[in-house]
Amino acid sequence: MNIDDLYQELIIDHGTDPRNCHVLNNANHEFEGFNPLCGDKVHVYVLVENDIISDVSFTNKGCAISTASASIMTEILKGKTINAAQDIFKQFQHLLTSEEAAGASLGKLAALVGVRKFPSRVKCATLAWHTFQQALNVRENHG
Numbered sequence: 001m002n003i004d005d006l007y008q009e010l011i012i013d014h015g016t017d018p019r020n021c022h023v024l025n026n027a028n029h030e031f032e033g034f035n036p037l038c039g040d041k042v043h044v045y046v047l048v049e050n051d052i053i054s055d056v057s058f059t060n061k062g063c064a065i066s067t068a069s070a071s072i073m074t075e076i077l078k079g080k081t082i083n084a085a086q087d088i089f090k091q092f093q094h095l096l097t098s099e100e101a102a103g104a105s106l107g108k109l110a111a112l113v114g115v116r117k118f119p120s121r122v123k124c125a126t127l128a129w130h131t132f133q134q135a136l137n138v139r140e141n142h143g
């Protein structure tokens with residue numbers, strides 16, 4: 001089995017059996033994102049405590065790539081600081097628009113870098129991440 005097959009398996013695994021796919025009732029940030037190019041919708045829930053992502057989950061309706069990406073994202077983000085999360089996203093975004101090979105530091109996210117061969121799917125792979133970022137900017141308890 002070559003590395004592309006392994007990545008393919010990982011995307012199918014997370015696409016059909018997503019992790020952390022549920023509403024997070026005690027979330028203090030949430031946002032709903034939409035990718036009109038494909039029709040993907042994702043709702044991201046985040047519980048941030050002392051700048052650490054204590055918990056993160058999502059619910060969605062979308063293609064296998066967007067589902068796998070959201071699932072892998074929640075696994076990666078849990079327990080990370082906000083700054084670490086931003087760094088990982090920057091790295092991921094950079095790789096999606098470059099020719100560079102994905103470094104080991106990206107872990108399972110490296111599987112999704114393969115979508116850069118299909119530019120129309122890049123938005124599917126980054127939707128959950130953009131939604132996560134927007135969620136961080138939206139706070140509950142405004143008044």
Ligand code: ZN
Binds near residue numbers: 035038039064066
């Ligand atoms: Zn999609």
